[in-house]
Amino acid sequence: MATLTAARYGKDKVRIFRVVRSPNGDGQVWNDVVEYNVRALLEGDIATSYTQADNSVVVATDSSESCATVLSGTSPHVLHPELFALDLGLHFVKTYPHIHKAFIDIEQLKWTRIIVSKDGKPHKHSFTRDGEEKRLTSVEIDATKGKGAVTAKVTSGLSGLLVLKSGGSAFEGFVRDEWTTLAEVNDRIFSTEVELSYTFALPAGALTAEGIAALQEKVAFDKTAESAKQITLDVFATDESASVQATMFKMSSEIIAANPTVESVSYKLPNKHYIPVDLGFKGLSNLKPADAEVFCPVAAPSGLITATVSRTH
Ligand SMILES: O=c1[nH]c(=O)c2[nH]c(=O)[nH]c2[nH]1
Numbered sequence: 001m002a003t004l005t006a007a008r009y010g011k012d013k014v015r016i017f018r019v020v021r022s023p024n025g026d027g028q029v030w031n032d033v034v035e036y037n038v039r040a041l042l043e044g045d046i047a048t049s050y051t052q053a054d055n056s057v058v059v060a061t062d063s064s065e066s067c068a069t070v071l072s073g074t075s076p077h078v079l080h081p082e083l084f085a086l087d088l089g090l091h092f093v094k095t096y097p098h099i100h101k102a103f104i105d106i107e108q109l110k111w112t113r114i115i116v117s118k119d120g121k122p123h124k125h126s127f128t129r130d131g132e133e134k135r136l137t138s139v140e141i142d143a144t145k146g147k148g149a150v151t152a153k154v155t156s157g158l159s160g161l162l163v164l165k166s167g168g169s170a171f172e173g174f175v176r177d178e179w180t181t182l183a184e185v186n187d188r189i190f191s192t193e194v195e196l197s198y199t200f201a202l203p204a205g206a207l208t209a210e211g212i213a214a215l216q217e218k219v220a221f222d223k224t225a226e227s228a229k230q231i232t233l234d235v236f237a238t239d240e241s242a243s244v245q246a247t248m249f250k251m252s253s254e255i256i257a258a259n260p261t262v263e264s265v266s267y268k269l270p271n272k273h274y275i276p277v278d279l280g281f282k283g284l285s286n287l288k289p290a291d292a293e294v295f296c297p298v299a300a301p302s303g304l305i306t307a308t309v310s311r312t313h
Pocket residue numbers: 171182242243244245271303305
């Protein structure tokens with residue numbers, strides 16, 4: 001005997017680019033743009049599609065894609081990834097009686113408005129990809145308690161933010177035994193590709209389409225995204241780092257302190273190693289931390305340090 005114990009399906013990597021045009025008052029049209037990769041997965045009374053080849057319960061993944069694409073054209077919230085994800089998730093559970101949960105993941109690619117040097121002004125419709133980092137959100141919409149009692153969970157963050165500091169980082173005092181080859185250093189290169197996520201405490205009460213707009217004000221998704229990134233960069237740059245672990249805890253604590261709607265913060269930080277090269281054969285001293293100026297960046301292996309820090313209530 002075998003039993004289906006979990007089932008969830010939908011469309012992944014739906015690519016969306018949306019332009020929102022608005023008159024800017026002096027006869028010109030101002031454009032805002034977003035580029036998203038969307039994943040929309042559904043759960044509900046769908047077991048028979050797996051166990052009995054019953055497609056009558058299947059909302060085709062093609063239809064999920066249509067919903068994402070059409071709503072990107074009609075949602076008043078499309079420029080705000082969390083709000084758009086809530087809109088889309090709510091749409092699925094409200095449209096299909098037998099769909100009780102929707103899971104929407106959005107990756108937002110970077111398009112930053114170009115500042116034209118001639119006049120120092122932001123351009124009305126021109127943008128640049130100034131980094132591969134992505135803003136992320138994952139929204140879970142839950143209608144298992146009824147279509148009038150929908151609840152949501154929102155986790156947001158960023159990935160692919162590459163940072164490096166060439167000083168202000170030490171690693172000393174760790175366990176030394178017969179397995180230890182690493183030397184203690186009071187100055188080293190610290191480089192990582194930041195993967196950050198944070199969970200939100202949403203206001204109590206059922207989620208409704210009309211209530212979504214108010215969440216931007218109440219939960220401050222966009223402000224939190226800016227703040228979390230800036231704190232990550234500020235702490236990374238200025239901390240006299242004793243370890244990746246210690247710096248990571250400081251970043252997380254500051255994000256919680258500065259953002260009242262954030263419940264918990266998780267980081268995954270690879271420690272991308274830069275190894276001083278032995279130049280002794282040319283009479284150059286490059287191996288002592290104080291002397292080292294030439295390094296070999298090592299693609300693999302890397303350390304991987306993770307943590308979740310939660311608000312204390
Ligand atoms: O900041 C660090 N934390 C570690 O746990 C570790 N382990 C290691 O080899 N180097 C480092 N650096």
